[in-house]
Amino acid sequence: MKEKEKxxxxxxxxxxxxxxxxxxxxIEYEPTSVKELMTEMKDISELIIDLAYSxxxxxxxDIAEEVKYLDVRMDKLNYDIxxxxxxxxxxxxxxxxxxxxxxVAEAAETISNAAGDIAKLLSLKEKTRPIIPNILKKAxxxxxxxxxxxxxxxxxQEIGQLKVxxxxxxxxxxxxxxxxxIYNPQSDTTIKADDWLIVRGTDEGYNDLxxxxxxxxxxxx
Amino acid sequence: MKEKTSEEIVLEIxxxxxxxxxxxxxxxxxxxxxxxxxxxxLEDAVDLLYQLLQKKSLEDVQNKxxxxxxxxTLLRIANAGEQIADAAQEIADxxxxxxxxxxxxxxxxxxxxxxxxxxxxxPNSILCDKTLGELKLSSETGMVVIAMRHKNKxxxxxxxxxxxxxxxxxxxxxxxxxxxxxxxxxxxxxDEI
Numbered sequence: 498m499k500e501k502e503k504x505x506x507x508x509x510x511x512x513x514x515x516x517x518x519x520x521x522x523x524i525e526y527e528p529t530s531v532k533e534l535m536t537e538m539k540d541i542s543e544l545i546i547d548l549a550y551s552x553x554x555x556x557x558x559d560i561a562e563e564v565k566y567l568d569v570r571m572d573k574l575n576y577d578i579x580x581x582x583x584x585x586x587x588x589x590x591x592x593x594x595x596x597x598x599x600x601v602a603e604a605a606e607t608i609s610n611a612a613g614d615i616a617k618l619l620s621l622k623e624k625t626r627p628i629i630p631n632i633l634k635k636a637x638x639x640x641x642x643x644x645x646x647x648x649x650x651x652x653x654q655e656i657g658q659l660k661v662x663x664x665x666x667x668x669x670x671x672x673x674x675x676x677x678x679i680y681n682p683q684s685d686t687t688i689k690a691d692d693w694l695i696v697r698g699t700d701e702g703y704n705d706l707x708x709x710x711x712x713x714x715x716x717x718x
Numbered sequence: 719m720k721e722k723t724s725e726e727i728v729l730e731i732x733x734x735x736x737x738x739x740x741x742x743x744x745x746x747x748x749x750x751x752x753x754x755x756x757x758x759x760l761e762d763a764v765d766l767l768y769q770l771l772q773k774k775s776l777e778d779v780q781n782k783x784x785x786x787x788x789x790x791t792l793l794r795i796a797n798a799g800e801q802i803a804d805a806a807q808e809i810a811d812x813x814x815x816x817x818x819x820x821x822x823x824x825x826x827x828x829x830x831x832x833x834x835x836x837x838x839x840x841p842n843s844i845l846c847d848k849t850l851g852e853l854k855l856s857s858e859t860g861m862v863v864i865a866m867r868h869k870n871k872x873x874x875x876x877x878x879x880x881x882x883x884x885x886x887x888x889x890x891x892x893x894x895x896x897x898x899x900x901x902x903x904x905x906x907x908x909d910e911i
Contacts, residue, residue: 531822532825535822536826536830542739543831543832546736549798596817597820598822598823600809601746601809604742604806607802607804608805611798621787621791628788628791628792632729632795633729636732663899664860665860666856666858666861667857698857
């Protein structure tokens with residue numbers, strides 16, 4: 498059940514930004530467990546920072562839209578988790594412990610707001626952007642964009658089977674396929690020829706992955 | 719020491735704030751007040767950096783090193799980093815309170831896409847007496863070491879030059895299959911990095 502829910506938001510191919518629709522949907526009460534809500538909020542809080550920097554770094558309106566969508570989604574999750582927590586509290590001890598959960602949830606939301614602010618830098622009219630790539634290039638772990646060649650062994654393979662992250666340390670945060678995107682691909686997401694991957698990790702890991710995706714390296718080790 | 723440029727300060731705020739989020743989540747997962755305390759200390763450091771940057775970027779504009787727009791962009795990114803650092807502190811604050819953590823908190827951090835792990839290095843492990851740079855742990859196993867405990871000393875955000883000693887405790891984050899690999903290496907079950 499949990500996996501299904503998750504796939505609805507992450508790891509699917511999508512075309513149009515959906516955040517506008519989401520923002521104006523009336524918030525309805527749907528019973529979801531506090532644990533599921535908290536797990537999703539934690540996942541978004543980690544993904545959204547990388548996406549926000551990628552949007553600015555690669556000058557991508559699409560990724561910026563996704564950041565906005567996730568930011569709005571986070572608002573809804575935060576609202577849901579508050580409702581669920583209130584319904585779960587029976588005693589003073591319950592309330593004390595649940596207050597802790599709500600504080601973490603609130604922090605996750607603050608992170609997504611901060612990411613939203615970063616993505617907004619893209620919509621500024623002033624020409625200042627070159628300064629950002631210069632800074633981000635020097636970070637411990639940076640963001641890269643890499644294209645999958647038809648010759649690569651990665652084509653038509655699942656990310657989980659390729660063990661991309663455990664073999665290279667590179668975390669795939671998004672895939673662009675034609676005009677569509679897959680954000681936060683899951684281990685059962687398939688890589689196809691001509692996909693553009695946005696990845697995060699070290700320079701060494703990037704070199705290995707780049708060779709593999711260009712077909713110069715047959716196996717990831 | 720050479721004075722830091724505005725760009726370097728922004729980068730430091732970015733790296734520190736991301737490390738803080740990782741540390742904050744792992745402090746809850748391992749119910750560890752020392753790590754949570756470190757998040758508090760880092761938050762003070764980020765505050766100081768942000769103040770320094772404000773002054774520095776005004777000077778840059780005055781000295782015509784940066785245009786007003788460039789300086790604004792730097793300040794905006796740093797401001798977002800500062801907010802992220804504040805959020806990390808809020809998370810650590812939950813750990814530092816004298817209330818037992820709700821089990822759901824640990825479970826949700828454990829089940830997320832990126833997992834945190836804690837492992838002690840066996841004296842026979844291949845990891846001993848090597849630096850993180852030599853081992854290329856992050857590019858070989860996918861696990862990034864975010865903190866280390868050496869006897870009673872703690873080290874946060876280790877660099878490539880950091881050496882692993884026997885009995886050190888590593889705190890790392892990464893994918894689930896990377897976690898298994900790291901544990902096998904540290905427990906001297908496997909020598910293949």
